[in-house]
Amino acid sequence: MSTVSHSQDTAWEAAAPAWVADAERWLRRIVEIPAALLVAAEVLILFVGICARSFHRPIIWSDELASILFLWLGMLGAVVAIQRGEHMRLTFLVSMFSRRAQAWCETLAVGGVFVLLGLLMHAAYDYTLDQSFVEMPALGWSGMVRALAVPVGFTLAILSCSLKLLRHGWMDVIGVTLLLVMIAAGLHTAAPLLMGIGNWALLVFFVGLLGAGVLAGVPIAFTFALATTAYLLTVTTTPLTIVVGRMDEGMSGLILLAIPLFVLLGQLVEVTGMARVMVAFLASLLGHVKAGMSYVLLGAMLLVSGISGSKTADMAAVAPVLFPEMRKRGMKDGELLSLLAASGAMSETIPPSIVLIAIASVTGVSIAALFTAGILPALVLALVLAVVARYRAGKEEDQSVVPRAPRAVVMKTLLVAIPALLLPFLIRTAVVEGVATATEVSTIGIAYSLVLGLLVYRGGLSWRGALPMLARTASLSGAILFIVGAASAMAWALTQSGFSHALAAAMAGVPGGQVGFLLISLVAFIVLGSLLEGIPAIVLFGPLLFPIARQFGIHEVHYSMVVILAMGLGLFAPPFGLCYYAACIIGGVKPEAGMRRIWIYLGALFLGLLALTFIPWFSIGFL
Structure with missing residues (x-):
């Protein structure tokens, strides 16, 4: 998630010719419609596969077709994310610059993406030709059908960047071009020196170049890929087809197909009103006690996290429902923001967390075991936050008595919420019992949510809203998948350089043995x-x-x-934690409002994390 997740056309872009806006609109339609249809197709293919297997008539080619469409979805989704400005970026530093400097950095961000795609375009074409010799075992199709998604995606992305650059001042474009040329010339000139210093050259590319790009607001995924490409071009003879191949491999793990499906499920939960009825039940049950609405927020985040898999979707489903009532009870915006952000960090391990899926994909850890293990640590941290919330309630909430909801109201809200409350348990049971894989189970949740939305809650579902929802899913998924692909290519380069062996040796020799290693990892x-x-x-x-x-x-x-919760703590910690700013946007609260208040919550989470780190039973006691 970026600090500016939906970058809009800014004042310095307003002077673009009318034909540029028309071209952007048409190109966006050309990309968004097939991307949206691909999301729908993936849901249908996987759901049909589950049904066929249930009747003992498995479709042997379904996974292969899903894999083909998945790469197309990832590439087209990444293009949609470029068009919408939804690729993950760090804009905290840039936001402190003058308006003129911000305009220049925006141009650099687009220019960096353009340069990377230009460098890799020929390699993408060569990679596609190489895949023509591969035949898919079940369908019998050429591998070129699948691999063609890469050059097509790059071409559409280059067109999108070109149109974006036409919105920027020509002086900014020239300045960015000169800077990039100077960097390229400097690296070319210094190539003999960089090759001579061995792995110390990694600092130039993966600390200096990468760090400068990230801080300047260039999308993180493209900064990873740029640093990797520059490293390979400068100090090795490795062809760039390796970068494209590694990106393909990183993006194409079938377990990652769960990402777009759970993103779609999270949107359905919000649109159908399922999140609203769950929160209403919790509010009727706990709203009258001291810190009651804080408990409701924590409980709602635990429930919704078990459905959407996305922290942004979780917060977007909960905050708009609860914040107005919490404000009425006297809670300050900074306190609301701090509690929301801390609850996002707390619930990182609740299945089906996208990070759980990613960690299973790259490390080979059992996804079923991760789904089983993730619940108790989150409950422990929720209890820790509940204690802090109760302490803070006496300082922040209006002390007037809120009447207890009548039992009839509690029972009525429970009856209304029961179908929605069953969804997270349905998802977990389907995975643990082997009814569906972690990739497929989201389709069961989607089908269940559609039935509830149409027949029970009759929320905001409509045919008119289907396409924007599917396109939004494609955009968010493309942004996530592209960063996984770019990070995979970067990880390969670091491994081939020998860095991994050096790191392994250093970490293996850490003082304190297991305890020291855990603390350093934390x-x-x-x-x-x-x-x-x-x-x-x-x-x-x-x-x-x-x-x-x-x-x-x-x-x-x-x-x-341990790793996931530690990352979650950093992810929601200002001033650099990206999801902290996502919480600000969703809650409609200025970032500075929570800068001081959030630390008591993060400190409590850190203490809870230490307990989880050194008491393994919380993680593996039920395996």
């Missing part, structure tokens, strides 16, 4: 979560650190819980 992933975001950090460092954890005798599921 601090490292808090920092990584704050600076990078959870998924790229997992993709980059998961394959490196999990084998070391096994050497120390640390259970891989327990280590997964």
Whole structure:
């Protein structure tokens, strides 16, 4: 999630010719409609596959077709994310610049994406030709059918960036071009020196170049890929088809197909009113007690996290429903924001968390085991936050008595909410009992939500709203998948350089043995979560650190819980935590309102995380 998740046309872009806006609108339709249809097709294919298997007539080609469409979905979704400005970015530093400097940085962000795609375009074409020699075993199609998604996606993305650059001042475009040319010339000139210093050159590309790009607001995924491409071009003879191939491999793990499906499920839960009725029940049950509405928020985040898999979707489903009532009771905006952000960090391990899916994809840890293990640690942290919320309630809430809801009201809201409350249990049971895989189970949730939305709650579902919802799903999914692909390519480059072996040796020799390794991992992933975001950090460092954890005798599921919660803590911690700003946007609260208040919540979470780290039973006791 970026600090500016939906960047709109700004004042310095307003002078673009009318034909540019028309071209952008038509190009957006050309990309969004097939991307939306691909989301719907994936849902249908997987759901039909589950039904066919239930009747003992499995469709042997369904997974293969889903894999083909998935790469197309990922690439077209990434293009939609470029058009909408929804790729993950760190704009905290840029937002402090003058308006003129911000305009220049916006141009740099688009220019960096344009340059990367231009560098990789020929490699994408070569990679597609290489795949023509591959035949798919079930369908018998050429691998080119699938791989063609990469050059097509790059071409559409280049067109989108070109139109975006026409919205920027020509002086900014020239300045950015000169800067990029100077960087390229400097790296070319320094190539002999960089090759001579061995792995110290990694600092130039993966600390200096990458850090500068991220801080300047260039989308994180494209900064990863740019640093990797620059490294390979400057100090190695490795062809760039390797970058494209690794990106394809990183984006195409079938378990990652759960990401767009759970993003869609999260939107359905909000649109159908399921989130609203669950929150209404909790409010009638707990709203009258001291800190009652804070408890309701924590409980709602636990429930909704078990449905959507996306922290942004969780907060968007809960905050608009609860914040008005909490404000009426005297809670300040800063307190609301702090509690919302802390509850997002608290619930990172509630299945089907997208980070759980990513960690299973890159480390090979059992997804069923992760789904089982993730619930208790989140409950422990929820209890910790509840204690803090009660302490803070005496300082923040209006002390007037809120009447207890009559039992009849509680029972009525419970009866209304029961169908919605069953959804998270349905999802977890389907995975644990083997009815569906972690990838497929979201389609059961989608079908269930559609039935409830149409027949029970009769919420905001409409044919008119279907296309925007599917396009939004494609955009968010494309942004996530592209960053996984770019991080996979970067991880490969770091591994080939020997960095992974050096890191493994350093971590294996850490003083304090298992305890020392856990503490260093805790601090490292808090920092990584704050600076990078959870998924790229997992993709980059998961394959490196999990084998070391096994050497120390640390259970891989327990280590997964520690890592995920540590990243969640960093992800919601200002001033760099990206999801903290997502909470600000969703809650309609200025970031500075929570900068001081949030630390008591994050401090409590850190203490709870220490307990979870050194008491493995909370993570593996029910495996």
